[in-house]
Amino acid sequence: MKEKNNAGSREMSGIAAAKLETKQDLLALARELQAEGKKNKRRVVICGGTGCRANKSLELFQLFQKALKKRWLGPEIELKMSGCHGFCQRGPVVVVEPEEIFYQEVGRETPDQDIEDIINKTLLKGNYVERLLYRDPRTDEIIPIYHNIPFYARQQRIALRLNGKIDPFSITDYLASGGYQGLAKALEMNPEEIINVMSKSGLRGRGGGGFPTGQKWSFCRNAKGDMHYIICNADEGDPGAFMDRSIMEGNPHGVLEGMIIGAMAIARGKSPAGGYIYVRAEYPLAVQSIRKAIEDARNYGLLGENILGTEFSFEVKVKEGAGAFVCGEETALMKSLEGRRGMPRQRPPFPANQGLWEKPSNINNVETWVNVPEIILKGGEWYSAIGTEKSKGTKVFSLVGKVKNSGLVEVPMGIKLRDIIFEIGGGILGDKEFKAAQTGGPSGGCIPAEYLDLPMDYEHLAEVGSIMGSGGLVILDEDTCMVDLARYFLTFTQNESCGKCTPCRLGTRQMLTVLEDICQGKSQTGDIELLGEIGDTIKKASLCGLGQTAPNPALTTIHYFKKEYEEHVHQKKCSALVCKELVSYNIQSVRCVACHRCLWVCPNKAILGISLKAPEIDQARCDRCGTCLEICPARNKAVEKIPGAELKAAG
Amino acid sequence: MKGTSPAKIQKALTAVAQTLPAKRESLIPALQAVQEKLRWLPRPAMLGISKYLKIPESEVWGTASFYAQFRFSPVGKNILTVCRGTACHVRGSAGILSELEKEMGIQAGETTPDLKFSLEKIACLGSCALAPVMVVNAAIYGAMNPAKGKGLLDQLRRKSKSKKRAASKSKTRRAK
Numbered sequence: 001m002k003e004k005n006n007a008g009s010r011e012m013s014g015i016a017a018a019k020l021e022t023k024q025d026l027l028a029l030a031r032e033l034q035a036e037g038k039k040n041k042r043r044v045v046i047c048g049g050t051g052c053r054a055n056k057s058l059e060l061f062q063l064f065q066k067a068l069k070k071r072w073l074g075p076e077i078e079l080k081m082s083g084c085h086g087f088c089q090r091g092p093v094v095v096v097e098p099e100e101i102f103y104q105e106v107g108r109e110t111p112d113q114d115i116e117d118i119i120n121k122t123l124l125k126g127n128y129v130e131r132l133l134y135r136d137p138r139t140d141e142i143i144p145i146y147h148n149i150p151f152y153a154r155q156q157r158i159a160l161r162l163n164g165k166i167d168p169f170s171i172t173d174y175l176a177s178g179g180y181q182g183l184a185k186a187l188e189m190n191p192e193e194i195i196n197v198m199s200k201s202g203l204r205g206r207g208g209g210g211f212p213t214g215q216k217w218s219f220c221r222n223a224k225g226d227m228h229y230i231i232c233n234a235d236e237g238d239p240g241a242f243m244d245r246s247i248m249e250g251n252p253h254g255v256l257e258g259m260i261i262g263a264m265a266i267a268r269g270k271s272p273a274g275g276y277i278y279v280r281a282e283y284p285l286a287v288q289s290i291r292k293a294i295e296d297a298r299n300y301g302l303l304g305e306n307i308l309g310t311e312f313s314f315e316v317k318v319k320e321g322a323g324a325f326v327c328g329e330e331t332a333l334m335k336s337l338e339g340r341r342g343m344p345r346q347r348p349p350f351p352a353n354q355g356l357w358e359k360p361s362n363i364n365n366v367e368t369w370v371n372v373p374e375i376i377l378k379g380g381e382w383y384s385a386i387g388t389e390k391s392k393g394t395k396v397f398s399l400v401g402k403v404k405n406s407g408l409v410e411v412p413m414g415i416k417l418r419d420i421i422f423e424i425g426g427g428i429l430g431d432k433e434f435k436a437a438q439t440g441g442p443s444g445g446c447i448p449a450e451y452l453d454l455p456m457d458y459e460h461l462a463e464v465g466s467i468m469g470s471g472g473l474v475i476l477d478e479d480t481c482m483v484d485l486a487r488y489f490l491t492f493t494q495n496e497s498c499g500k501c502t503p504c505r506l507g508t509r510q511m512l513t514v515l516e517d518i519c520q521g522k523s524q525t526g527d528i529e530l531l532g533e534i535g536d537t538i539k540k541a542s543l544c545g546l547g548q549t550a551p552n553p554a555l556t557t558i559h560y561f562k563k564e565y566e567e568h569v570h571q572k573k574c575s576a577l578v579c580k581e582l583v584s585y586n587i588q589s590v591r592c593v594a595c596h597r598c599l600w601v602c603p604n605k606a607i608l609g610i611s612l613k614a615p616e617i618d619q620a621r622c623d624r625c626g627t628c629l630e631i632c633p634a635r636n637k638a639v640e641k642i643p644g645a646e647l648k649a650a651g
Numbered sequence: 652m653k654g655t656s657p658a659k660i661q662k663a664l665t666a667v668a669q670t671l672p673a674k675r676e677s678l679i680p681a682l683q684a685v686q687e688k689l690r691w692l693p694r695p696a697m698l699g700i701s702k703y704l705k706i707p708e709s710e711v712w713g714t715a716s717f718y719a720q721f722r723f724s725p726v727g728k729n730i731l732t733v734c735r736g737t738a739c740h741v742r743g744s745a746g747i748l749s750e751l752e753k754e755m756g757i758q759a760g761e762t763t764p765d766l767k768f769s770l771e772k773i774a775c776l777g778s779c780a781l782a783p784v785m786v787v788n789a790a791i792y793g794a795m796n797p798a799k800g801k802g803l804l805d806q807l808r809r810k811s812k813s814k815k816r817a818a819s820k821s822k823t824r825r826a827k
Contacts, residue, residue, distance in 0.1 A: 051778050054791035088780035239775035240737035281683065281720055283777060284789075322679055322718035325774060339678035341717040400738035400779040407780045438737065474737045488740050492774065498717075 019301040022309045023184050033176035042123060043097040047164060048081040049249050050285050051088025060092050060107040067115050077123060083250020085164035086408030087151055096122055100146040103132040137404045137426045151405045154424050158394050159370045160410045163250035168289045171296035174253040180302060182373030186261045187310060191221060194265035200380025202392030207233055207365030208469045210458045216362060219352035221266045223360035227274065228267035230259055231363040233333060234279035237325035238441035239492065241472035243396040244366035246408055248279065248286035251370060252293035256316065258372035260303065263314045266362055275316035278333055281323065291318055325496035329544050330363045343498045344544035367396055387413035391457035401475040402429045418452040421475055432477040440469025442489045443549030445556030446482065465556045481578035482561040483568050487515040489553035493546065504547030507538035511554060520581045521572040521645050528558060528565050573644040580624050582645050589614035592638040598628035655689050663688040664699040673704055682715050691722040727762045727769035729807050732786040736775030744783040748772060750797035754804055767811055
């Protein structure tokens with residue numbers, strides 16, 4: 001608790017006094033804090049990310065605090081609330097340092113008992129609390145230490161380096177963990193040198209475009225203007241991806257430090273620089289932590305006028321997005337920052353020359369920015385040694401869907417899809433059959449089982465018709481209907497289309513109508529070809545990235561799962577039992593005990609029967625709500641769901 | 652229709668004028684600030700913003716209606732939001748939404764006539780590892796299913812009923 005108090009008093013008592021005047025001040029303070037941090041050995045770190053908070057980790061923290069106080073353990077044991085660990089599914093996560101014992105699902109059922117056990121067994125005696133440890137779903141083996149858990153063991157964390165380790169609301173904690181060292185180094189470099197390091201590192205934009213960061217910065221540096229804008233794109237609209245939220249919640253200073261270095265590389269000695277962070281309003285905790293980080297950095301003299309006593313000044317403002325997916329597109333985002341409708345515009349002119357308020361602007365994604373300080377500190381060669389020939393470094397994937405361990409995983413580029421799903425992810429939920437992996441969100445595509453050994457990098461993903469995108473990786477199993485999935489994504493893009501250009505506005509609408517027809521059994525021969533035709537046109541003729549990639553989910557699923565589409569169109573059958581109109585319900589008279597529960601609950605009165613006899617479903621009246629299946633006692637399992645609408649036709 | 656009183660609107664507008672500069676850039680933050688106070692954007696409030704920022708009302712409306720965050724009709728006391736992100740979709744969030752629609756007798760994006768409940772859907776909440784996810788009055792619930800969703804609704808219904816009962820009891824007591 002000592003360091004915490006120390007840090008607290010520093011922040012509270014002498015905000016002005018703590019202002020760092022020179023680089024030497026920063027290094028001295030960091031050394032002091034690091035020495036302080038090492039003294040404290042026992043530490044309990046409770047995750048305070050959105051995922052763990054949903055499982056009441058805030059309450060757990062307070063209970064823990066009380067329990068420690070009651071036993072007079074407060075001064076010896078430091079209690080810390082960290083940012084997101086990425087393993088949100090197992091939350092609340094509690095890590096006991098220095099051994100790094102990983103406790104999962106702490107306090108979900110019996111918070112008081114769990115805390116008692118951790119204090120008595122682990123903190124006082126050094127033993128494990130077995131029931132809270134991680135159990136490998138494949139081998140059933142208990143793994144107590146954080147780094148040995150397969151989910152973490154195969155990861156290489158650079159962007160997520162401090163996630164789950166530091167208190168995101170404390171700048172001193174960040175400084176004690178080596179924070180702002182990259183900035184200190186960059187102060188000694190001239191802007192060209194910084195850009196050179198970035199180019200050498202081979203870092204490419206992590207938001208989806210994959211454009212080389214060093215090149216982007218040099219374009220903006222060379223652009224003429226009396227003001228340069230540095231923007232952080234934190235409008236993570238991609239459904240199924242949440243790495244940007246996690247990074248902002250877990251390590252906001254890392255993003256900020258990256259932006260300050262970027263501003264120095266682009267604008268130092270040329271023109272004044274201004275910064276914006278455009279963050280989704282749907283992420284309240286991320287907004288809160290980034291705001292606090294800006295305030296602290298300003299108080300410490302790391303942001304604002306004359307950073308660390310140099311001539312360089314830089315200010316960052318936070319703007320909350322208002323819920324429009326298209327604002328993730330750079331030109332649309334800038335329009336939104338200006339207070340207008342977030343509609344993309346024609347490029348060129350590129351934002352590097354004419355961006356926000358027609359001034360040269362450089363925009364990068366959260367994950368890109370957070371990598372910057374580490375690259376500056378360790379060098380471009382270090383970073384470029386990781387990954388593949390053209391895709392350097394690591395990438396954070398949000399591994400979600402029908403997989404056992406879901407969460408954020410940061411792996412070197414080029415890792416096999418199979419390793420991510422089966423080693424890190426622990427396999428498919430319920431040991432079902434793997435069907436496909438959906439990457440890149442609504443702009444991406446589906447990768448079928450035959451490409452399980454595909455190296456995950458920009459080039460190979462493009463080769464199979466998908467994209468890296470921002471790193472969404474949704475795992476699908478045999479119970480997923482690919483046509484329904486394509487319909488889902490088209491519903492999304494159609495909804496989010498800004499309406500500026502016709503191919504996207506009307507094309508996505510048409511594709512959606514056709515897909516809806518297919519899912520509802522109203523399709524005609526030729527509909528699949530029609531989808532391909534419209535899709536091609538939208539891809540070629542749309543103005544921005546949203547439109548150009550909108551048909552991808554439909555086109556890739558048609559390419560790899562044509563059989564499933566044909567089955568829907570010709571046989572009016574959905575084998576995955578997802579499309580409501582293409583399945584039927586049936587009561588198996590052999591299994592039925594004639595309890596007649598289904599008969600009473602059926603909202604359409606479609607089940608007919610007389611006492612002591614198994615009832616029957618009148619297929620013509622049945623609207624496939626599934627209520628009968630739910631009510632049928634598990635021991636009987638008399639109601640079955642079968643693919644195909646033939647039964648209805650017969651009835 | 653139960654609206655928002657002009658005094659409240661005026662208060663929200665004054666707060667905007669005190670904190671935000673009168674620039675075009677302030678339009679979206681102004682709308683957000685007003686909505687945070689009033690929970691929706693009544694027309695007089697938008698007119699007030701238009702006057703303060705000197706932007707035509709049509710443009711204020713045009714910008715506001717572009718973004719999904721803004722509401723143009725009063726919202727219920729309790730807001731139930733179902734996440735419709737990809738991870739939630741493949742784990743069955745459509746079923747939760749349709750169950751709630753059926754239970755509440757309204758469609759997503761609507762409010763019950765007594766202004767007690769609103770049902771909304773969100774593109775993605777970013778809590779994908781907990782899929783499917785629901786938000787009830789800013790509290791996140793993970794690993795949901797239709798039955799659990801209905802359970803949350805019932806809980807809220809009981810709460811609002813018992814509040815009503817408590818209120819009416821105290822009234823009768825005071826009358827005595």
